[in-house]
Amino acid sequence: MQTPVFLDHLPDFETVAGEKPEQYRLTRNKALLDLMLDCSTDWTPRQACPACGRDRLKSRNFSQTLLEFLRCTECNTIYAQRVPDQKVLDQLRLEIIEAQVGDDPGKDREFEFTSLMNWVSLTEARLQRRLDKVVDIRFASQAPRWPEATRRLSHGRSWDFLSLTPENTEFDELCARLAHLSPKAILMPAELDRVADPEALMRAIKQSVASGTVIFVASSCADGLEYEILGADSPSFIPLDRLTVFSINGFQALSARVGLSVLEVSTPGRLDAVILDRYFKGTENANIPFWSGFFQEADKNRLRDLQILLQRSLKSGILRFVLEA
Amino acid sequence: MTLRVAIIGYGKMGRIRHEAMERHGGFHVVVACDTAVDPAASCPMVTDPMAVYDYNPDVIVCSVPNKMIPDVVCTALARGKHVFSEKPPGRNSEDVRRMMGAEKAAGDRVLKFGFNHRVHDAIEEAKKLIDAGTMGELYFMRGVYGKAGGPNYAQNWRNDPAQSGGGILIDQGIHMLDLFQMFAGRFRDVQSFVQRNFWTDVPVEDNAFALMKNADGIVASVHSSATQWQHTFRLELYLRNGFVSVDGILSASGSYGTEVLTVALNRLDEGGNPIPNPESQELRFTEDKSWDKEIAEFYAAVAEDEPLRCGTSQQALDVMELVEAIYAADPEWCRIVQDHKVQENQEG
Numbered sequence: 210m211q212t213p214v215f216l217d218h219l220p221d222f223e224t225v226a227g228e229k230p231e232q233y234r235l236t237r238n239k240a241l242l243d244l245m246l247d248c249s250t251d252w253t254p255r256q257a258c259p260a261c262g263r264d265r266l267k268s269r270n271f272s273q274t275l276l277e278f279l280r281c282t283e284c285n286t287i288y289a290q291r292v293p294d295q296k297v298l299d300q301l302r303l304e305i306i307e308a309q310v311g312d313d314p315g316k317d318r319e320f321e322f323t324s325l326m327n328w329v330s331l332t333e334a335r336l337q338r339r340l341d342k343v344v345d346i347r348f349a350s351q352a353p354r355w356p357e358a359t360r361r362l363s364h365g366r367s368w369d370f371l372s373l374t375p376e377n378t379e380f381d382e383l384c385a386r387l388a389h390l391s392p393k394a395i396l397m398p399a400e401l402d403r404v405a406d407p408e409a410l411m412r413a414i415k416q417s418v419a420s421g422t423v424i425f426v427a428s429s430c431a432d433g434l435e436y437e438i439l440g441a442d443s444p445s446f447i448p449l450d451r452l453t454v455f456s457i458n459g460f461q462a463l464s465a466r467v468g469l470s471v472l473e474v475s476t477p478g479r480l481d482a483v484i485l486d487r488y489f490k491g492t493e494n495a496n497i498p499f500w501s502g503f504f505q506e507a508d509k510n511r512l513r514d515l516q517i518l519l520q521r522s523l524k525s526g527i528l529r530f531v532l533e534a
Numbered sequence: 535m536t537l538r539v540a541i542i543g544y545g546k547m548g549r550i551r552h553e554a555m556e557r558h559g560g561f562h563v564v565v566a567c568d569t570a571v572d573p574a575a576s577c578p579m580v581t582d583p584m585a586v587y588d589y590n591p592d593v594i595v596c597s598v599p600n601k602m603i604p605d606v607v608c609t610a611l612a613r614g615k616h617v618f619s620e621k622p623p624g625r626n627s628e629d630v631r632r633m634m635g636a637e638k639a640a641g642d643r644v645l646k647f648g649f650n651h652r653v654h655d656a657i658e659e660a661k662k663l664i665d666a667g668t669m670g671e672l673y674f675m676r677g678v679y680g681k682a683g684g685p686n687y688a689q690n691w692r693n694d695p696a697q698s699g700g701g702i703l704i705d706q707g708i709h710m711l712d713l714f715q716m717f718a719g720r721f722r723d724v725q726s727f728v729q730r731n732f733w734t735d736v737p738v739e740d741n742a743f744a745l746m747k748n749a750d751g752i753v754a755s756v757h758s759s760a761t762q763w764q765h766t767f768r769l770e771l772y773l774r775n776g777f778v779s780v781d782g783i784l785s786a787s788g789s790y791g792t793e794v795l796t797v798a799l800n801r802l803d804e805g806g807n808p809i810p811n812p813e814s815q816e817l818r819f820t821e822d823k824s825w826d827k828e829i830a831e832f833y834a835a836v837a838e839d840e841p842l843r844c845g846t847s848q849q850a851l852d853v854m855e856l857v858e859a860i861y862a863a864d865p866e867w868c869r870i871v872q873d874h875k876v877q878e879n880q881e882g
């Protein structure tokens with residue numbers, strides 16, 4: 210198993226806390242509130258950690274605002290104590306996509322797209338295996354310019370895009386479409402933390418592809434320093450988009466249970482340092498030993514050093530896994 | 535199949551080889567030879583190199599100073615033994631050609647030289663990345679390999695040209711040159727500056743700088759140094775679509791750091807031009823498996839008839855010719871070496 214570190218410029222804080230993201234955040238939280246007030250919503254309580262399977266009694270409280278979230282003391286995964294139906298979740302996402310809230314077609318996501326494409330290309334080279342047919346799961350629905358970017362920038366590789374459609378608990382629709390396409394690789398950058406049952410999703414994918422298929426997944430990461438320090442106050446913690454925030458150990462445990470082997474693990478998140486920097490510089494009475502002083506005095510270079518250290522230690526707020534079916 | 539091994543030259547390298555063979559399990563070291571018998575050695579020891587043949591070995595591991603390598607290797611091959619020898623392969627290309635003659639005469643006997651850098655994890659990973667074709671055509675390579683000359687520099691046989699054939703370039707820089715040729719094939723067009731800066735009481739170089747080009751137009755530059763006070767290994771390869779570099783190399787001393795492979799593919803602006811400073815991936819390797827991989831490859835070649843990929847005599851000849859070309863490309867250095875020889879002859 211390899212643990213690459215993805216090095217890049219520190220992004221601007223506005224990408225998480227600008228006007229657009231804030232509008233998106235409010236809309237999502239309102240949707241969650243409506244869901245909670247709606248008596249017809251079916252909620253499935255989670256009796257165990259969705260990552261490592263440890264009894265929920267072994268978890269401690271993470272957040273009480275809106276929805277109750279727990280953090281597993283065994284594997285560090287953060288999870289909503291109860292989740293709505295998959296179909297309802299998908300429906301809500303489709304609504305927000307159609308309303309184009311938070312989507313900013315003018316804003317350049319090209320670096321993010323390139324990073325994903327290069328991730329696939331370099332992994333392909335290192336594995337010495339052609340991954341010339343890739344299926345994207347739902348990312349194109351979230352990022353409308355993504356398919357065009359693959360056509361322009363991803364050479365020698367065909368892409369299919371499975372759009373976001375309302376699924377049942379077992380993801381039957383997705384299974385059928387995936388089995389039909391028989392890809393060499395799958396890319397799923399934004400699903401694990403948003404679906405009701407991530408294990409069901411991973412099982413659905415595994416049973417729909419040939420063995421040897423390489424699966425690239427990315428998600429938020431509970432080991433990230435932003436979640437460790439700010440908890441649910443972190444600006445990237447939008448409950449409806451973070452129903453399960455896996456830790457590295459947690460997702461490894463889930464992968465093993467589903468029968469997927471882990472080829473590569475990384476935490477390429479680049480926002481922990483800038484998020485924390487903004488928090489500590491903007492909050493007058495924040496008084497957390499060591500970190501308050503650290504960030505009060507931190508300049509851009511120190512933030513960058515910290516972010517790289519976090520990545521090298523697998524402690525940043527985004528995780529990436531390369532798995533093999 | 536267990537191969538019976540005799541190690542000739544039971545110093546630091548001979549013992550490293552011994553341990554690697556024990557880890558492998560397919561070898562049994564039946565005797566070791568050195569100038570003095572080590573009573574603590576875990577195998578029988580002799581002081582006469584010819585005495586090892588009384589132990590009926592299948593394999594000779596040759597870990598002696600450069601000057602003695604050709605004799606030990608040729609004798610072993612003539613006696614029908616497979617041979618694993620340290621680098622450098624003698625003191626010059628003439629030594630290698632002599633060994634190649636013995637190899638040819640010995641028929642199916644295996645002769646492998648220990649150019650272990652080829653099988654370091656980070657280097658193998660870099661090779662995979664480049665061979666996949668994603669990164670495009672190779673434009674140029676830059677290599678820096680250097681150390682602080684170390685204690686007893688002037689007394690060490692490595693810095694006695696009669697025994698070693700040269701200084702830091704033939705001892706350490708040769709690995710970088712071997713890697714250049716692994717990635718890009720033969721380099722014949724060479725310019726150089728060879729210098730003696732700090733250790734002026736020995737007639738070998740403590741710095742060599744060379745710029746070379748191969749038939750495909752790929753350019754490589756190397757700096758091999760014994761005055762690199764901060765131990766350094768750095769190899770950079772720049773290609774059409776990005777770059778790969780290896781920083782640090784895992785060694786017995788550990789002083790060159792862990793191996794860090796950095797790779798990046800360019801990201802392009804709307805006009806298709808690369809934007810500076812692309813996102814890169816950094817991979818760390820912390821365990822030196824090169825000794826084990828070399829021994830495993832040698833075993834497979836001897837016991838299972840597998841073809842040798844690394845450390846062939848042809849590679850040895852190619853790299854030795856490149857070393858000589860670098861020495862020869864600096865006329866001032868040639869004059870210094872010549873003057874030294876004349877002086878020695880007069881004194882002798």
Ligand SMILES: [Zn+2]
Binds near residue numbers: 258261262
């Ligand atoms: Zn858990």
